[in-house]
Amino acid sequence: MALSRRKRRRCRALLLLSLLSLSGSYLCYSLLLLYGAPAKPERNAAAAAAALARALAPVRAPSPTAVPAGCPPAAARKKLLQKWRACPAAAAAAAAAALPLAPVAPARPDGQGSGKGNGSWAAAGAPRGGGGGIAKRLPHALIVGVKKGGTRAVLEFIRGHPAVRALGTESHFFDRHYDRGLEWYRRLMPRTRESQITMEKTPSYFVTREAPRRIFSMSRETKLIVVVRNPVTRAISDYTQTLLKKPDIPTFEGLSFRNRSRGLVDASWSAIRIGLYALHLESWLQYFPLSQIHFVSGERLITDPAGEMGKVQDFLGIQRVITDTHFYFNKTKGFPCLKRKDAGSRPRCLGKSKGRPHVQIDPEVIEQLQDFYRPYNVRFYETVGQDFRWD
Numbered sequence: 001m002a003l004s005r006r007k008r009r010r011c012r013a014l015l016l017l018s019l020l021s022l023s024g025s026y027l028c029y030s031l032l033l034l035y036g037a038p039a040k041p042e043r044n045a046a047a048a049a050a051a052l053a054r055a056l057a058p059v060r061a062p063s064p065t066a067v068p069a070g071c072p073p074a075a076a077r078k079k080l081l082q083k084w085r086a087c088p089a090a091a092a093a094a095a096a097a098a099l100p101l102a103p104v105a106p107a108r109p110d111g112q113g114s115g116k117g118n119g120s121w122a123a124a125g126a127p128r129g130g131g132g133g134i135a136k137r138l139p140h141a142l143i144v145g146v147k148k149g150g151t152r153a154v155l156e157f158i159r160g161h162p163a164v165r166a167l168g169t170e171s172h173f174f175d176r177h178y179d180r181g182l183e184w185y186r187r188l189m190p191r192t193r194e195s196q197i198t199m200e201k202t203p204s205y206f207v208t209r210e211a212p213r214r215i216f217s218m219s220r221e222t223k224l225i226v227v228v229r230n231p232v233t234r235a236i237s238d239y240t241q242t243l244l245k246k247p248d249i250p251t252f253e254g255l256s257f258r259n260r261s262r263g264l265v266d267a268s269w270s271a272i273r274i275g276l277y278a279l280h281l282e283s284w285l286q287y288f289p290l291s292q293i294h295f296v297s298g299e300r301l302i303t304d305p306a307g308e309m310g311k312v313q314d315f316l317g318i319q320r321v322i323t324d325t326h327f328y329f330n331k332t333k334g335f336p337c338l339k340r341k342d343a344g345s346r347p348r349c350l351g352k353s354k355g356r357p358h359v360q361i362d363p364e365v366i367e368q369l370q371d372f373y374r375p376y377n378v379r380f381y382e383t384v385g386q387d388f389r390w391d
């Protein structure tokens with residue numbers, strides 16, 4: 001009798017155990033079904049391609065249908081831009097939703113990258129190569145453009161931050177030297193602690209078709225900075241530089257137009273082509289969400305360097321260390337310069353090739369080019385959710 005009671009107890013225990021294991025398996029399967037559903041990257045990629053094609057096809061006559069869901073359509077350009085400013089989160093969300101791969105950096109409320117000081121850099125983007133101590137690491141953030149936008153100023157200003165180390169020269173890895181391999185690239189970098197950000201700037205990346213894919217394959221977490229400037233002023237700056245190197249080149253007007261009287265602009269000339277920001281941005285948005293790209297206004301960088309650099313620091317997720325106290329306006333140069341660090345050191349202005357006088361251009365030519373760029377600019381403002389006021 002006592003034995004059969006023991007047997008019964010054992011049976012009950014066994015029954016209980018089987019029930020528990022069955023419930024456990026059921027719970028696991030439910031969780032798998034709930035969260036583990038495989039993504040459909042091909043469909044997302046196709047949707048991204050379609051969304052981008054829709055957004056960029058009517059470059060000459062921007063259509064309000066390009067406004068993402070959540071932002072009411074508007075007919076007038078000004079209104080359209082106001083709407084975008086009113087719902088930047090929707091703009092960022094639409095851009096992110098159209099992308100083939102999920103964004104890594106958390107979106108800021110203004111749709112411009114990660115939140116201010118949101119934890120250590122290492123947490124936001126693990127350094128690659130070299131372990132935890134002082135080592136050369138692949139860049140976490142890149143200034144990818146644009147040529148003559150003010151990229152040197154941004155790099156020189158940000159490298160004054162103790163959490164940033166930057167390569168001083170342009171490596172041209174992702175456009176000219178990609179075949180040398182990532183290890184070659186890494187070796188070019190300055191040594192950093194794990195908590196520091198490694199940066200590099202090469203402005204030609206922005207217009208290099210393969211650059212977004214290559215940078216993405218280095219790390220999808222790479223933060224991208226683009227310094228943009230009125231495309232007409234940028235083109236004149238670019239031309240001024242070329243003219244100094246090759247004084248025999250044709251005039252700016254001659255290179256800008258295929259037929260000036262008919263207003264046919266030659267967009268195959270690189271000085272003009274680089275300024276078609278909306279078109280170049282298309283390639284980047286196929287790989288990176290808008291929240292991972294920060295746009296610096298080249299104009300505000302001159303009038304309010306601390307303000308623009310504050311936003312760059314927020315984007316990088318580092319403390320606002322570079323502030324008003326770091327800058328002074330150098331009247332002789334006509335540009336902001338970095339203050340002396342101590343009484344013995346010299347104030348630091350950028351070199352002679354930065355902020356030089358431009359070649360004089362006929363105001364009518366400037367107006368024609370402004371007209372040419374206007375729809376591209378509008379498309380660019382719409383895509384990034386910011387009005388750079390180049391008109």
Ligand SMILES: Nc1ncnc2c1ncn2[C@@H]1O[C@H](COP(=O)(O)OS(=O)(=O)O)[C@@H](OP(=O)(O)O)[C@H]1O
Pocket residue numbers: 146147148149150151152153203237238298301302335336337349350353354355356
């Ligand atoms: N603080 C300060 N000092 C000097 N220059 C400044 C500064 N901030 C922005 N800029 C503008 O930077 C323009 C050069 O842009 P980049 O550095 O991107 O040129 S480059 O592509 O690396 O050649 C340069 O263009 P130009 O004025 O045409 O020379 C400047 O207008």
